[in-house]
Amino acid sequence: ISVPSKSAERFAVRFAAREALFKAYCAWQPEHRIPFLSFCNAVSITKRNGIPEVLIDDRLPECKISISLTHTRTIATAFVILEQIDCK
Numbered sequence: 544i545s546v547p548s549k550s551a552e553r554f555a556v557r558f559a560a561r562e563a564l565f566k567a568y569c570a571w572q573p574e575h576r577i578p579f580l581s582f583c584n585a586v587s588i589t590k591r592n593g594i595p596e597v598l599i600d601d602r603l604p605e606c607k608i609s610i611s612l613t614h615t616r617t618i619a620t621a622f623v624i625l626e627q628i629d630c631k
Contacts, residue, residue: 559620
């Protein structure tokens, strides 16, 4: 159910998730640097059955990702773990 008054919080937590994923990705694969905005365009944060899910397009290597998101009215927090990256 969409609640318009929470749209800013949801945007903020998805941005925090992209930033956390970018930092984890750059730490794991420093030789495959990609600009942050290009990285953001390659990543989608969605929900399936109420569970956050990360979708990555073909510009980035395949990753197995664990993600946790939480937000309040003033704080957005994302925790990301890259479990596996398949570099081609």
